[in-house]
Amino acid sequence: MIRCGYCGYEFSEEEGIRGCGKCGKPGGCRMVRCPRCFYENLPEPGTVKKMKKLLEKLK
Amino acid sequence: MAIFKKKPSCHGPVTGPAIKGKKVALVGNPNVGKSVLFNALTGAYVAVSNYPGTSVEVSRGSSTIDGQPCEIIDTPGMYSILPITEEERVAREILLNERPDVVLHVLDARNLERMLTMTIQLVEAGLPVILVVNIMDEAERMGLEIDIPLLREKLGIPVIGAATAKKRGLAEIRQAIAGYEEGRQAVFGYSRRLEGDIVTIAELLQGEYTLSRKSLALLLLQRDEEIARLVAVQEGERGAFVAERVKEKIFERRESFHLDLSLERKEIVKGLLAGVIRTPAQRRVTFGERLSRWAVNPLTGAPLLIVVLYYGLYEFVGVFGAGTLVDLLEGKLFEGWFNPWISGVVKSIIPWEIIQELFVGEYGVITLGLRYAVGIILPIVATFFLFFSVLEDSGYFPRLALLVDRLFKKVGLTGRAVIPMVLGFGCDTMATMVTRTLETVRERVIATVLLALAIPCSAQLGVILALLSKTPGALLVWSLCLLAIFLLIGLLAAKIMPGETPMFYMELPPMRLPQLSNVLTKTYTRMQWYFMEILPLFILASVLLWLGKVTHFFERLVDWMAPVMAAVGLPREAAVAFIFGFFRRDYGAAGLYDLQKKGLMDPRQLVVAAVTLTLFVPCVAQFLMMKKERGTKAALGIGLFVSLVAFASGWLLNRFLLTTGVL
Ligand SMILES: [Zn+2]
Numbered sequence: 001m002i003r004c005g006y007c008g009y010e011f012s013e014e015e016g017i018r019g020c021g022k023c024g025k026p027g028g029c030r031m032v033r034c035p036r037c038f039y040e041n042l043p044e045p046g047t048v049k050k051m052k053k054l055l056e057k058l059k
Numbered sequence: 060m061a062i063f064k065k066k067p068s069c070h071g072p073v074t075g076p077a078i079k080g081k082k083v084a085l086v087g088n089p090n091v092g093k094s095v096l097f098n099a100l101t102g103a104y105v106a107v108s109n110y111p112g113t114s115v116e117v118s119r120g121s122s123t124i125d126g127q128p129c130e131i132i133d134t135p136g137m138y139s140i141l142p143i144t145e146e147e148r149v150a151r152e153i154l155l156n157e158r159p160d161v162v163l164h165v166l167d168a169r170n171l172e173r174m175l176t177m178t179i180q181l182v183e184a185g186l187p188v189i190l191v192v193n194i195m196d197e198a199e200r201m202g203l204e205i206d207i208p209l210l211r212e213k214l215g216i217p218v219i220g221a222a223t224a225k226k227r228g229l230a231e232i233r234q235a236i237a238g239y240e241e242g243r244q245a246v247f248g249y250s251r252r253l254e255g256d257i258v259t260i261a262e263l264l265q266g267e268y269t270l271s272r273k274s275l276a277l278l279l280l281q282r283d284e285e286i287a288r289l290v291a292v293q294e295g296e297r298g299a300f301v302a303e304r305v306k307e308k309i310f311e312r313r314e315s316f317h318l319d320l321s322l323e324r325k326e327i328v329k330g331l332l333a334g335v336i337r338t339p340a341q342r343r344v345t346f347g348e349r350l351s352r353w354a355v356n357p358l359t360g361a362p363l364l365i366v367v368l369y370y371g372l373y374e375f376v377g378v379f380g381a382g383t384l385v386d387l388l389e390g391k392l393f394e395g396w397f398n399p400w401i402s403g404v405v406k407s408i409i410p411w412e413i414i415q416e417l418f419v420g421e422y423g424v425i426t427l428g429l430r431y432a433v434g435i436i437l438p439i440v441a442t443f444f445l446f447f448s449v450l451e452d453s454g455y456f457p458r459l460a461l462l463v464d465r466l467f468k469k470v471g472l473t474g475r476a477v478i479p480m481v482l483g484f485g486c487d488t489m490a491t492m493v494t495r496t497l498e499t500v501r502e503r504v505i506a507t508v509l510l511a512l513a514i515p516c517s518a519q520l521g522v523i524l525a526l527l528s529k530t531p532g533a534l535l536v537w538s539l540c541l542l543a544i545f546l547l548i549g550l551l552a553a554k555i556m557p558g559e560t561p562m563f564y565m566e567l568p569p570m571r572l573p574q575l576s577n578v579l580t581k582t583y584t585r586m587q588w589y590f591m592e593i594l595p596l597f598i599l600a601s602v603l604l605w606l607g608k609v610t611h612f613f614e615r616l617v618d619w620m621a622p623v624m625a626a627v628g629l630p631r632e633a634a635v636a637f638i639f640g641f642f643r644r645d646y647g648a649a650g651l652y653d654l655q656k657k658g659l660m661d662p663r664q665l666v667v668a669a670v671t672l673t674l675f676v677p678c679v680a681q682f683l684m685m686k687k688e689r690g691t692k693a694a695l696g697i698g699l700f701v702s703l704v705a706f707a708s709g710w711l712l713n714r715f716l717l718t719t720g721v722l
Pocket of ligand 1: 036
C-alpha cells in the first residue's frame with residue numbers, strides 16, 4: 001500500500017496512475033500518481049516488497 | 060451479465076419471468092469493508108464489468124433477502140457526493156441513474172466523525188439510506204463507545220453497528236434491507252445565509268430528479284458541471300435562467316463557499332455525535348491536532364512556515380548539507396585527495412594531453428563532472444530529499460496548500476498549485492509536468508512560467524544557499540528578490556491571462572510523526588533515481604565542454620557573453636556558470652560555487668549572479684518538458700521571456716546595489 005504524501009489517501013500500487021514515460025528522464029519516471037489528488041508518490045521499493053513477502057511466507 | 064439485464068419497473072403489469080427485486084447499492088469510502096459486505100450479501104453470481112464508457116469496474120451480484128430477490132451493486136469508493144475522481148463520478152452515476160431502492164452507506168466506526176459528512180449528504184439528497192457503522196470491533200478495542208440507537212434516532216434512518224469481517228451485524232443488515240420503508244428522515248439545517256442561497260436555487264427547479272432539490276442546489280453552487288448539465292436538460296427552456304441565477308449566487312460567494320459549507324457540515328456532524336460517541340477518558344487534543352490547527356491559520360501558519368524553512372532549508376540543507384558536507388566531500392575528498400591522485404594516474408597512463416584533458420582537465424569528466432555530481436550535488440540533494448520526505452510524511456503539504464491558497468489566488472493560482480511549486484524545489488522538470496493536474500489552462504500556464512522563472516531546483520537551491528550563507532545579508536537580498544519577482548510576474552500574468560481562478564478546498568489527513576523507516580526509504584529511492592539521472596548528463600556535459608574547449612568554441616561563447624556579463628556587473632568568467640546552467644540548473648550553480656572558491660566574486664557580484672542564474676532559462680530538460688506540455692510556441696515564448704527578465708533583474712539589482720551600497 002502507498003500512503004499519498006499529499007492527501008493521505010491509501011491505495012495499492014495497481015490502483016495508482018503509473019509512470020507517464022513522457023518526462024524525458026532516462027527510463028521514464030517511476031512515480032505513482034495518487035488516484036485522488038494526482039500527487040506523485042514513490043512506489044514501494046523492490047527490497048521492501050520482497051521483505052514483506054518473505055515475512056508473509058514465514059507466518 | 061445477462062442475468063442483470065432486467066430493469067425493475069413499478070409501472071404496468073409484470074410480464075414474463077422478470078423478478079421484481081430490490082436494488083441495493085453499497086456506497087462509502089474505500090477501505091471500510093464494503094467488499095466484504097458485498098461478498099457476504101451476494102452468492103455465487105457476481106458479475107464484474109466496466110461501467111459504460113469508463114475504466115472503472117463495478118461488481119454486481121444477486122441475493123435473496125427474506126425470500127425476496129435483490130440485486131446488490133458495489134459502487135467504487137467515494138468521499139463525497141461532489142465527485143472529483145472518475146471512481147466517485149461513477150459511484151454517483153449509479154445513484155442517479157439506477158435509482159436503488161436501498162443505499163447502504165458503509166463507514167468505519169473509527170472515523171465516524173470524518174465519514175458521517177457523506178451520510179449527511181446522502182440523506183440530504185433524499186436517498187433511501189441505511190447506515191452501516193462497520194469495524195465496530197476495532198473501535199471497541201480502541202475504547203470508543205458508540206450509541207447506535209441514539210444515532211439512529213438523530214438521523215432518522217436505520218443505523219446498524221457491524222463488524223462484517225467477523226460476520227457481526229449481517230443478519231440485522233439483511234433485516235433492514237428487507238424491511239426498509241421510506242420514512243421520515245432528518246433535515247439538517249445550515250446557517251440562515253446558506254439556507255437562503257439553497258432555497259433561492261431550489262425553488263427554481265421544476266424538473267424531475269432523483270436527488271432532492273436541496274442537494275441539487277448545493278451541487279450547483281459548488282459548480283458541479285454534470286449536475287449543471289442535468290438541470291439544463293430537465294429544466295428545458297428555463298435552464299438558462301436557472302444557470303444565470305446560480306452564476307450570480309456563485310459570484311456573490313466566490314471566496315469561501317466550499318470552505319463555509321464544509322465547516323457547517325462539520326458542525327452538523329459534531330451535533331449528531333454529541334452524546335453518541337464516547338471516547339476513552341485519556342484522549343485529549345493531541346499535539347498533532349494542535350500543530351495542524353496552527354499550520355493552517357495564517358497568523359500562526361506563516362511564522363511556522365518560516366521556522367520550517369529556516370531550520371529545514373537554511374540550517375539543514377544550506378549550512379549542513381551544502382556547507383559542512385560539501386566541504387568534506389568536495390574540498391577534502393576530491394580536491395585534497397582524489398583529484399590529484401587520479402590526475403597522476405591518468406597522466407601516467409595516457410600520453411596525449413588532449414585526452415588527459417578529457418578526463419582530468421579543467422572540464423574533465425572525472426575532475427569536473429564526477430566532482431560536481433558526487434562532491435557538490437550529492438550531499439545537497441541528500442539533505443534536501445531528507446527534509447522533503449520528513450515534511451511529506453508528516454502531512455504538512457496539504458496544510459501548506461490551505462495556508463498559501465489566499466496568496467496564490469492573487470497570482471491566479473489556487474492552493475492546489477502548491478504541489479507543483481513544492482515539487483519544483485526538488486526538480487522543476489518534474490514539477491512542470493505536474494502542472495497538468497491543475498484545473499484550468501490559465502493556471503497551468505501561470506504555474507509553468509513561475510516554475511521556469513522563480514523556483515530554483517533542489518541542487519541549485521542548495522548550492523546557492525551554501526554560497527550566500529557565507530555572506531550575511533546576501534541571502535536575504537536573494538530571497539526578497541525572488542519573492543518579489545514571483546509575486547510581480549504572477550500578478551502580471553494573472554492580469555494578462557483571461558479567466559477566473561477556480562476554487563480550492565481539500566480535506567486534511569491527520570498530521571503524524573514521520574516514521575523513520577518511511578523517511579529513509581523515500582530519501583534513498585529519490586536519491587538513487589536522481590543520481591542515476593544526473594550522472595550520465597554530467598558526464599555528457601563534461602564531454603561537450605571539453606569539446607568546446609579543444610575547439611576554442613567555448614572561449615568564443617564566453618567572449619560573446621562578456622558584454623552581457625559586464626552589463627550585469629559580473630566578471631567575464633561568470634559566463635561559464637551560465638553556460639553550465641543551460642545543461643543543468645545544478646551544474647550552473649556548482650559552477651558559481653567554483654568561481655567563489657577561486658575568489659573571483661565579491662558579495663555584490665555573488666548576489667547578482669545568484670539571482671540572475673536562479674531566474675535564468677531553465678535547463679534543457681525543463682525546456683523540453685515545457686515544449687511537451689505547453690507546445691513549442693509557448694515554450695519558446697516562456698524561454699525568451701524568462702531570459703529577458705533574468706538579465707533585466709540582474710542589471711537592475713546590480714545598479715541598485717551599486718548606488719545604495721547595501722552589499
Ligand atoms: Zn493523494
